Amino acid sequence: MSASYPDLNVKLGPLEFKNPVIMASGTFGYGQEFDALMDLNLLGGIIVKGLSLRPKQGNPPPRIVETPCGMLNAIGLANVGLEVFMKDKIPWLQTLDTRVIVNIYGHSIDEYGELANALKGVEGVSALEVNISCPNVACGGMAFGTDPSVSARVTEEVLKNTDKPVIVKLTPNVTDIGLIARAVEEAGAHALSLINTLTGMAIDIESRRPRLANTFGGLSGPAIRPVALRMVYQVVQSVDIPVIGIGGIMDHQDALEFLIAGAKAIQVGTANFVNPCVGPNIVEGIRDFCRERGIAHIDDLIGSFEPA
């Protein structure tokens, strides 16, 4: 048996990963934070913290509150900004032998284009992941990703300004996620990733004040997994482009659920906080699962869901 049995290599359109396990944006820093704890090259890929044109300081504290089997965060997309990212983060990321994907967001459609353009041709960046869950300033702060035509326009703008594969990351805070998915597919996206966090809140009953300074936050972790899985399954049914499943994945069994539902790859977010070495463990767990069941290639498992 060859060393690559079972073969975990996955192809998402023009993008190839050595395995389907990718670290989610905002939960893995710039990768470097985890370097002392694991061999990062065992991972399928790393998606860095959401990047904006200018540095962003983020929301006032408290920014985090734990909820049953999950957490709410209102980080406010704090990040170092394009200039520092290019100077301080990119050179180190280029030394990695795993796919590095840059997650981008803007406050206007033009800003998305500008960012994509600035990352054009940058070596070591395998793809862009476009976060459309953030507020659109021109639209009174409504998230870009809640409107099919705005979602499509952001996608087109990024595609126009890049030479890299484009993954569009969908927000679950919509009535019909299939509708948005199809609009983004028609606009030309190479792949979709979902879900981003679900909007929620928590109240301190003594002070009667919100437990996050921002009042609202994004719910993540195992609490959202069944909702995420349902949405991934629905989107897989609605589009032809590859889908990356995200939401509450804590171990290889959770990951397998998404793969069986039809996700070509998965992302691990909140679990990185709970167990910082979880990424390589999930890769190993998927490998063992396939080996024990004689599954030669991960593609034989992906989408193998048996409907009721």
Next chain:
Amino acid sequence: MIEQKTEIIFNREIARDTFLMGLRSPEIVARAKPGQFVMLRVRPGIDPLLRRPFSICAVQDDELLLILYRVVGKGTAIMAEASGGDSFSVLGPLGNGFALPDRHQQSILVAGGIGVAPLLFLAQYTRTGPIQLMMGFGSAAEIIALELILDRTMDFVIATDDGSAGHAGPVTDLLEARLNQDEFERDAASIFTCGPGPMMKKVAAMALERGIPCQASLEAVMACGIGACQGCSVKTSSKEGQTYFHVCTDGPVFPVMAIDWNH
């Protein structure tokens, strides 16, 4: 920084709602510096989900990591139930730690309640210069007996809110009295503090007023502990430039002048 399963050697209540836990980890002990902390997973599974941060309170025999903790909620209640032979996943050591006092400096350690934890490790580690420890507690029942933790004797004074032991009033009264003594040499002293926010704010104000160097160990709600989530922000005093520090990697120890104490 490492992540490992560590065995609990002992876990006992040493004052009201206050426990001392010994975890076997020669690897973390070898790397630990005063002021650093660990992230502890109180049980496997997903509830509670996140790790909990705890200061390193002392080390023993090159292999025991001591954690001094107060039961305040779900996670610490689970910890209190643990017994010798159980194990926890520990991530650490994390954070910057204290900048150690100079050789001939006199160190004043000002602790509010469980905030004494990182200061005891500093006291254990510092073998130069005189150290005076000031500890404030709610009442006599909460007083932590130092001989259970430290392998050295040291000069200390106590204050309690209800007056059941030591000075009746906040620990900051003790500091104020000390700083106002005629023989007190402010040029040869530094202050180290950890405790509730309002208490540290007062200590910071006293130190800043007199120009005495002062370091404070801060707390923030944390998810990752390693600089990845940006959740643990605290407002800086800087008018331009950086608005927030991250307590887990920029701290938890900060010079008091770097922090905006009005937030």
